[in-house]
Amino acid sequence: MRKIFFVVFTLLASAISPGANAAIVKGAQGQVLSVSAKTAKSGSMITVKGRGFDETVGIYLAFCVVPKKGQLPTPCGGGINKAGVGEASFWISSNPPPYAVGLTQEFLPVGRFKEKVQVSRKIGEFDCAKVRCAITVRADHLRGQDRSYDMFIPIKIK
Amino acid sequence: MKKIVIVLALVASLLAPSHAQAAETKFLGGPLTNLEQQGATINVQLSAVPEKAGLYMQQCVQSTSGARSEICNKAAELWISTSRGASFLPTDIIKFKPTGGFISGTTTVDCTVSKCGIFMRFDHTAGADLSEDQFIALSFKSEATGTMALPMDEITATINGVAVSTKTPITLGYRELATVSAVSKAGATLTYATLAPACALNGTQITPLKGVGECAISVTSAGNATAAGVTAILPIYLALGVQTIPTIAANKSVTLPTKTNFGQKVKYKATGECSVKKNKLTAMKGKCTISARAKSQDELFGALKTKVVLKIK
Numbered sequence: 046m047r048k049i050f051f052v053v054f055t056l057l058a059s060a061i062s063p064g065a066n067a068a069i070v071k072g073a074q075g076q077v078l079s080v081s082a083k084t085a086k087s088g089s090m091i092t093v094k095g096r097g098f099d100e101t102v103g104i105y106l107a108f109c110v111v112p113k114k115g116q117l118p119t120p121c122g123g124g125i126n127k128a129g130v131g132e133a134s135f136w137i138s139s140n141p142p143p144y145a146v147g148l149t150q151e152f153l154p155v156g157r158f159k160e161k162v163q164v165s166r167k168i169g170e171f172d173c174a175k176v177r178c179a180i181t182v183r184a185d186h187l188r189g190q191d192r193s194y195d196m197f198i199p200i201k202i203k
Numbered sequence: 204m205k206k207i208v209i210v211l212a213l214v215a216s217l218l219a220p221s222h223a224q225a226a227e228t229k230f231l232g233g234p235l236t237n238l239e240q241q242g243a244t245i246n247v248q249l250s251a252v253p254e255k256a257g258l259y260m261q262q263c264v265q266s267t268s269g270a271r272s273e274i275c276n277k278a279a280e281l282w283i284s285t286s287r288g289a290s291f292l293p294t295d296i297i298k299f300k301p302t303g304g305f306i307s308g309t310t311t312v313d314c315t316v317s318k319c320g321i322f323m324r325f326d327h328t329a330g331a332d333l334s335e336d337q338f339i340a341l342s343f344k345s346e347a348t349g350t351m352a353l354p355m356d357e358i359t360a361t362i363n364g365v366a367v368s369t370k371t372p373i374t375l376g377y378r379e380l381a382t383v384s385a386v387s388k389a390g391a392t393l394t395y396a397t398l399a400p401a402c403a404l405n406g407t408q409i410t411p412l413k414g415v416g417e418c419a420i421s422v423t424s425a426g427n428a429t430a431a432g433v434t435a436i437l438p439i440y441l442a443l444g445v446q447t448i449p450t451i452a453a454n455k456s457v458t459l460p461t462k463t464n465f466g467q468k469v470k471y472k473a474t475g476e477c478s479v480k481k482n483k484l485t486a487m488k489g490k491c492t493i494s495a496r497a498k499s500q501d502e503l504f505g506a507l508k509t510k511v512v513l514k515i516k
Contacts, residue, residue: 100412101400101401101412101413102400108366133278139403139410139412140402140403140404140412142398143396146405151403152412153466154378154464154465154466155465155466155467155500155503157466
């Protein structure tokens with residue numbers, strides 16, 4: 046009886062608060078990044094939402110190895126997505142260069158976006174069970190050296 | 204002695220650019236005389252440029268009325284500013300390329316006959332401020348042969364149907380979609396580009412991405428056999444966007460929108476023959492007033508403060 050109660054309670058709790066595994070971080074410019082889960086199985090999809098991003102600055106959204114502080118996030122699953130396709134990285138820009146028109150995702154009003162990012166245990170030679178990996182946002186290659194837009198939400202791969 | 208002083212003053216006034224007594228910007232450059240009809244380059248170094256706004260540098264015919272020059276060469280027009288898209292920074296060595304003749308509207312100008320020069324003024328960000336207006340006279344060699352340069356193409360442009368030019372900017376709100384349309388008088392191919400990240404351009408559709416500041420769209424004519432290419436700059440002032448909610452139906456039970464067009468949460472208050480709980484409006488026969496409010500967002504859009512009066516039958 047006690048076991049049944051525990052199982053029901055656990056199931057109910059997870060149903061009532063689906064965001065229990067979610068995480069949220071705030072960036073230097075007041076922008077907000079959130080993920081639907083901070084623990085996930087390799088190959089699964091995580092819903093990533095952003096709000097309050099500067100719509101005049103393009104960003105890359107990807108699953109990356111967390112770099113040393115102040116360094117460019119790399120490597121990332123899917124690499125730098127200049128082709129604008131794939132599920133491990135996204136290029137979000139409302140004002141892309143002429144060669145990228147149609148390849149990028151546009152910001153929604155108020156600097157919002159919502160994407161499903163695929164996470165994996167391995168990023169190149171790195172094993173995310175051994176090194177820290179994170180859903181990562183950085184300014185796109187047009188501001189590749191600007192680290193003030195970097196945001197990380199670490200993801201634990203089961 | 205008095206006569207000599209007056210003569211000296213007259214000579215001094217002839218050497219100084221007009222309006223120069225008011226302008227802070229110091230112009231240093233040359234050559235300014237005996238210029239070739241085509242291919243002349245004047246190297247200019249500006250100093251003491253005010254930080255208040257950028258400058259336009261144009262080749263114009265000197266106005267005789269004291270008003271701003273109106274007859275100008277579209278092909279010899281520079282924007283000197285620290286803003287993105289400007290032709291030169293104020294600290295650059297500026298290359299100014301006037302021609303010995305040009306066409307402005309329906310007027311054909313021969314600078315060996317008319318008094319042409321470099322007209323400098325504040326840019327569109329301080330368009331009404333005349334304090335930096337100054338005119339530096341130029342002279343050209345007489346045309347040696349009968350080879351007349353092609354006239355510059357002329358571009359007329361509208362944004363959302365409203366005529367826009369370098370001197371007449373338009374104002375757009377955050378996320379207010381707009382369409383730029385332009386015509387080349389010579390029938391040449393036109394290309395469009397955005398000169399500032401605050402405005403996105405997709406084909407001819409403009410999307411302002413900020414609610415403050417400014418941006419600009421350039422329209423370039425490639426030129427053709429009958430006209431030389433030219434670029435027109437269309438400045439856009441940016442204003443805070445307007446938050447809206449959909450029309451509320453005059454029914455006894457209505458589900459009210461929870462968010463504005465920009466995704467802000469809406470708070471409702473009802474007075475009269477109705478009440479609001481969360482976003483459910485329940486009304487009885489009579490007059491019902493609903494006030495809707497939503498917060499503003501800095502540099503993007505203003506607050507929503509609206510009242511809707513419903514007459515429920």
